[in-house]
Amino acid sequence: MLVETANRIAHLNEKKKKKNSLDEDSFFPSAISEHHLSWAASSSTYYRSPAHSLADTWPLIYANPKTSPTTTCFLKMAYIRLPTDDYVDDESLIQKEVQAVFQKPKKKPMWKALLCLIGYLVFVSLTATLYWFLSEKDEKQNVIFMVTDGMGPASLSLARSFKQYRDNLGIDDVLALDTLLIGSSRTRSNDSLVTDSAAGATAFSCALKTYNGAIGVDSDKNPCGTILEALKLNGWLTGLVVTTRITDATPAAFSAHADYRFQEDLIAQHQLGEYPLGRMVDLMIGGGRCHFLPRSESGGCRNDNRNLILEAQDKGWSYAGDREAFDELQEGKNVTLPLLSLLAPTDIPYDLDRDPKEHPSLAEQVRVALTALSKATRKSKKGFFLLIEGSRIDHAGHHNDPAAQVREVLAYDEAMKEVMKFVNNTSTKTTVISTSDHETGGLSTARQITESYPDYLWYPEVLLNSSHSGEYLVKKVMSKLAELSHDRTLLQSFIAKEIIEKDMGIKDYTEEEVSAVEELSKNANKLLGFLNNMISVRSQTGWSTSGHSAVDVNIYAFSNSEKITQKLLQKEPYTGLLGNHENIEIGAFMSEITGADLARVTKLIRDTKHSPKSVHELEASSDDLHMHAVQKAH
Structure with missing residues (x-):
């Protein structure tokens, strides 16, 4: 039918040319760009040819010597409605069809045109935003979340001044962390103005407030999906690097679910995959052999007879349990994932006490993790999530030990330098966020030691x-x-x-x-x-408590992605991290930029075993277990 109509139009044009009564280009306008032709051809609703497909029909029209180029262009653009009856040599009918297509529309009022323009611009803006929203989350990226456990703003002042004095530096020499400061975080938990590490870490991992002592559970003791679990289910690799026990509050809140933080035997089982989701962690480096070994073995403190290290190796985990084995990892180049590296019975010694021949620094551990995870994801469309904790800043605060604390802060700063170097050298979009779960010790860099008016000094x-x-x-x-x-x-x-x-x-x-x-x-x-x-x-260093305080803590962040950087520097709640924010906003931000679905994970883990077995376990003292392990180790 379409071919026949083309022939009819060509025939009529020939008749008109002979009579010089109608120019072909006035009958079939030719001032049509190829862009408009192709667009119209692809979007027209007028094409009706039950006998021919588009691919079948157009070659026939092009091959027809009676069909002029202008006529062909017209048909390609408009696909005018064709009569479906038999051939009718009716010039008026065809001309009516043509004129209907090319008839100039009536002018619309200016306000309608403006409304159309505004609507178009809004549509384009929303489309671009949606495209960015979807493409950003699908694009390969890494997220490195770093926690300075127990470090408040005064700890930075203490460490900065100490370093300037020690190294004879000027007042303009600052820590790596200082260059990344963008905001501060409010730290209260669900049941107290003064949080503990468990509730603080769960605020980051699950993006919700919970009670002190809670590990990956909400205020009703229901397991909550974590950012680590959500990203692992999305195909990312995951890792934990700490200087305390790997079963301690912060790493546990990302990788396990327990009603109380002292349930470290259960936490160790979750971390190795003994819960509904299976293994969610690909790399663990830290201390804490204690809760992976039975009491009958040196350095062990489990209440059962299980050796989780051997069980993990049987399931395919590689294991590094001392400095020699750690060095064999070749700074991450010789790592087989999943990796379990437990470098001390309990906590790795303070950096001030650490023997480099016995224990690696936090920076060394971070280097291994970054190299191993980046190598393992090199050919993947997904990146990695890595939690890094300067764990023992908190312990020094609890002990009111300023000499130990400044070294812990500086060791963390060295680890941050490793992270910054990695981000600057990778082509993968990577975001780094560093903050504290709380402040410990009520530290101040001044102290009144007599009843007389104090000197404005510290030494x-x-x-x-x-x-x-x-x-x-x-x-x-x-x-x-x-x-x-x-x-x-x-x-x-x-x-x-x-x-x-x-x-x-x-x-x-x-x-x-x-x-x-x-x-x-x-x-x-x-x-x-x-x-x-x-x-x-x-x-003249002051302390107000051997516990935690409610002081706001700093937020540090950067990214090698311009778009993520722009988001980081938004002030509004739940949109960015510039200025002062609730700690749960940090977890929400990480979920936002990665597309992590925490609600989905929460549904998947509802049957997770997370409560103590008995009243005896509920009343058990974690400190007693750790002391038992330390005594056996020494």
Whole structure:
């Protein structure tokens, strides 16, 4: 039918040309761009040819010598409605069809035109936004989330001033972290103005408020889906790097679900895949062999007889349990995933006490993780999620130990430099967010030590002279008690010369202080407090508590993606992280930029075992278990 009509139009044009009564181009306008022709041809609703497909019909028309180019273009553009009856040589009928197509529309009022223009612009804007929204989440990316457990703003001031003094630097020399500051976070939990690490970490992992002590569960003790789990289910690789036990609150809140943080035996099982989702973690580096081994084995503290390390190896995990095995990983180039690396019975020693021959630094652990995960995802369309925690900043705050804390903050800053170097050298879109779950110790970089008006001073050199943490010194004193308890003179000499002068770097000590150390050596906690206070008083470092505080904590962030950077620097709640925000907004932001569906994961894990087995387990003391492990290890 379409071919016949083309012939008819060509025939009529020939007749008109002979009569010079109608120019072909006036009958069939030719000022039509090829772009409009192709667009019209693809979108027209007038084409009706039950006998021919489009592909079949157009070659016939092009091949017809009677069909002029203008006529062909016209038919291609308009697909005018063709009569479906037999051939009718009716010029008026065809001309009516043609004129109907090319008849100029009536002019619309200007306000209607403006409305159309505005509508068009809105449509284009929404379409572009939707395209960005979908394409950004589908694009390969990495997210590195870093936590300075227990570090408040004063900790940064303390560490910065200490470093400037130690290295003889100018006042304009700052930490790597200082260059990334974009905001601050409010830290309260669901049941207290002062949060703990468990509720704080769950705010990040599940993007919701919960009670103190909760590990990956909401305020009603229902398991909540975490960002790590959601991304793993989306095809990402995942990792945890910490300096405390891998089963401690922060790493646990991303990789396990438990009503109480001390359920570390259960947390270890979840981390290895013993729950409804199976294995969700590809790499774990930290301390904490304790909860992977039975009490019957050295360094073990599990309440059952299971050896989770052997079980993990049987399931395909590679294992590195000491410095030698860690070095064999070749900075991540020789890693077979999944990797479990437990480098200490409990917590890895403070950086101030750490023997490099025995334990790697946090920066070394981070380098292994980044290299291994980036290598494993190199050919993948998905990236990786990595949690990094400077865990023991918090412990130094609990111990009111300024000498240990400044070294922990600086060790974390070195780890941040490793991350920054990685991001600057990768072509994969990568976002880094660093914050604290809370502040610990109520630290201040000044202290009034007399009743008179205080001096505006504090002394970083006192911290520099201290070569070990209070924790280390307590163990050293107590290990000598049995040997020297029969001779008080020898014991006091050891305390004065070895502990106070050599290890603590204090020369102006008193006999009363030596006697107090001797007396308190029978009580580890009291001795710890006394030794650390000797340092704090002399450096004029202030503490208000051995627990947590409600101080707002800093948010640091950057990305090698311009679009993500623009989002990071939005102020509005739940859109960016510039300025002051609730801690749950950080978790929500990570979910937003990655497309992680936390609600979906929550439905999948509703049957997860997360409650204590018994009242006995509920009342069990995690500290007792850890002390048992430490005593067996030493």
